[in-house]
Amino acid sequence: MRLEEAMIEAPSYVHGYDRRETQRLADQAGTLVDLLHHDTSYPPGTTVLEAGCGVGAQTVALALRSPGARFVSMAISAESIAQARQRVDLAGATNVEFCRADIFSLPFAPGSFDHVFVCFVLEHLAAPVEALAGLRSLLRVGGTMTVIEGDHGSAYFHPDDRAAKEAVRCLIELQRRSGGDALIGRRVFPLMVEAGLHAVRVDPRMVYVDSSRPELVEGFTKRTFTAMIEGIGSAAISSGLTDADSFDAGLRGLYRTTEVDGVFCYTFFKGVGEMASDS
Amino acid sequence: MRLEEAMIEAPSYVHGYDRRETQRLADQAGTLVDLLHHDTSYPPGTTVLEAGCGVGAQTVALALRSPGARFVSMAISAESIAQARQRVDLAGATNVEFCRADIFSLPFAPGSFDHVFVCFVLEHLAAPVEALAGLRSLLRVGGTMTVIEGDHGSAYFHPDDRAAKEAVRCLIELQRRSGGDALIGRRVFPLMVEAGLHAVRVDPRMVYVDSSRPELVEGFTKRTFTAMIEGIGSAAISSGLTDADSFDAGLRGLYRTTEVDGVFCYTFFKGVGEMASDS
Numbered sequence: 001m002r003l004e005e006a007m008i009e010a011p012s013y014v015h016g017y018d019r020r021e022t023q024r025l026a027d028q029a030g031t032l033v034d035l036l037h038h039d040t041s042y043p044p045g046t047t048v049l050e051a052g053c054g055v056g057a058q059t060v061a062l063a064l065r066s067p068g069a070r071f072v073s074m075a076i077s078a079e080s081i082a083q084a085r086q087r088v089d090l091a092g093a094t095n096v097e098f099c100r101a102d103i104f105s106l107p108f109a110p111g112s113f114d115h116v117f118v119c120f121v122l123e124h125l126a127a128p129v130e131a132l133a134g135l136r137s138l139l140r141v142g143g144t145m146t147v148i149e150g151d152h153g154s155a156y157f158h159p160d161d162r163a164a165k166e167a168v169r170c171l172i173e174l175q176r177r178s179g180g181d182a183l184i185g186r187r188v189f190p191l192m193v194e195a196g197l198h199a200v201r202v203d204p205r206m207v208y209v210d211s212s213r214p215e216l217v218e219g220f221t222k223r224t225f226t227a228m229i230e231g232i233g234s235a236a237i238s239s240g241l242t243d244a245d246s247f248d249a250g251l252r253g254l255y256r257t258t259e260v261d262g263v264f265c266y267t268f269f270k271g272v273g274e275m276a277s278d279s
Numbered sequence: 280m281r282l283e284e285a286m287i288e289a290p291s292y293v294h295g296y297d298r299r300e301t302q303r304l305a306d307q308a309g310t311l312v313d314l315l316h317h318d319t320s321y322p323p324g325t326t327v328l329e330a331g332c333g334v335g336a337q338t339v340a341l342a343l344r345s346p347g348a349r350f351v352s353m354a355i356s357a358e359s360i361a362q363a364r365q366r367v368d369l370a371g372a373t374n375v376e377f378c379r380a381d382i383f384s385l386p387f388a389p390g391s392f393d394h395v396f397v398c399f400v401l402e403h404l405a406a407p408v409e410a411l412a413g414l415r416s417l418l419r420v421g422g423t424m425t426v427i428e429g430d431h432g433s434a435y436f437h438p439d440d441r442a443a444k445e446a447v448r449c450l451i452e453l454q455r456r457s458g459g460d461a462l463i464g465r466r467v468f469p470l471m472v473e474a475g476l477h478a479v480r481v482d483p484r485m486v487y488v489d490s491s492r493p494e495l496v497e498g499f500t501k502r503t504f505t506a507m508i509e510g511i512g513s514a515a516i517s518s519g520l521t522d523a524d525s526f527d528a529g530l531r532g533l534y535r536t537t538e539v540d541g542v543f544c545y546t547f548f549k550g551v552g553e554m555a556s557d558s
Binding site: 153156186202210212 | 433466469487541
């Protein structure tokens with residue numbers, strides 16, 4: 001299989017490009033931005049490649065946190081880039097340029113970047129190691145790569161609910177059928193090591209939600225996770241993975257976890273590795 | 280059901296009292312002591328009830344961290360108390376007294392304690408809220424209760440492995456049949472709230488293990504979690520939940536996660552709540 005074929009760009013049923021989905025991504029980014037990015041900042045004068053910026057959900061947070069760094073944010077979809085540019089302009093960030101490119105066919109010379117940043121991209125790729133290895137080659141010696149991915153198998157909740165777990169399983173299975181891996185968060189460490197990064201350190205970022213944290217009940221459990229599951233309903237039913245009644249029961253089970261005695265857990269994984277002289 | 284009947288004290292197949300099991304608990308306590316207890320210390324002059332101290336795995340850490348506090352550590356088993364006392368003496372802690380008692384029939388007056396500490400106890404109880412409510416009544420107004428529990432449903436790993444998940448499921452099912460709940464960690468918040476604690480705040484403590492953290496590969500994945508699963512093999516097979524070949528395959532799957540590209544995740548939940556004047 002050629003690398004270009006291996007790339008599965010954000011399948012429409014998982015991360016679509018409609019307005020509702022874009023809003024969900026923005027909500028997700030707003031709620032999670034501190035959890036995921038509070039410890040990512042790049043020194044003035046450095047050049048950072050954001051590989052797979054999508055609609056710019058993370059780009060704004062990155063650019064505002066490192067005003068002296070220069071970002072090159074790359075996506076395969078011109079429409080996504082247009083939205084990302086708009087978000088960046090609205091936020092008043094002036095240190096981002098955009099580039100339309102395929103992550104498996106990168107239009108940059110080796111050693112072009114001080115840092116590479118990859119967030120919510122590998123989950124969609126059938127060849128994540130190849131993608132990381134290609135990105136690694138763009139780093140100067142001593143540069144770093146940061147990788148952030150979720151893991152839908154890390155979701156568990158109270159009340160525990162079979163139908164809700166089945167609905168989550170539908171998303172995992174759809175992603176698998178499209179060539180991706182919804183359980184990729186737990187694989188960030190071995191993927192980065194296999195791609196040739198050195199001194200890889202992975203730090204999980206767990207989102208814990210109970211009713212004492214209403215902003216997460218709303219912003220994460222309802223508007224991020226459950227909205228994402230809701231968004232794959234038609235695809236899951238039409239592909240025969242479930243039926244409408246079962247899927248609705250699953251959604252009710254997920255919403256049930258947002259009540260006063262409910263609990264919801266999910267974990268993102270953030271890895272940082274280095275480009276070594278001998279790698 | 281009378282409360283005394285509801286109490287399931289550390290079933291032998293889960294937390295047995297043999298030497299190997301005692302060593303496992305000690306290993307677990309050593310590896311996890313900072314993660315779980317680094318932010319628990321009690322002021323000089325306060326009196327703390329440790330409810331369900333078992334063989335004293337947490338008692339030493341508690342007592343040494345708060346040398347000016349006085350601990351009353353309680354267990355239902357005289358044999359456990361003898362071991363706990365020995366551990367405390369060996370560690371040189373002089374601020375612990377032991378008391379043999381049933382958590383559902385507590386020999387203390389209301390308001391006797393400044394703080395109550397409960398760790399790895401509720402998972403074995405069929406009536407955890409009643410246990411917590413009884414302990415709450417022993418607190419003076421303004422006192423705190425700390426609850427720590429694991430959650431075996433929070434375990435996931437790479438490589439993902441069906442047989443390994445089945446082996447974990449056997450433990451969850453055995454604990455359920457004995458009246459306990461191996462998924463209780465995610466319930467710490469609602470249980471404490473239902474028991475009448477105020478201002479409950481739960482903070483998850485995730486154990487993330489990959490080969491860059493060899494002390495956790497050894498101390499947690501192998502010697503704590505997988506050892507625990509291994510310890511229920513006979514019971515799981517004799518109860519018809521699995522067969523020897525399937526269970527062995529599950530153990531191999533768990534050990535596989537300790538190789539250089541493996542990852543293992545598990546989460547403990549730590550809750551702190553207050554005894555309010557109107558509660």
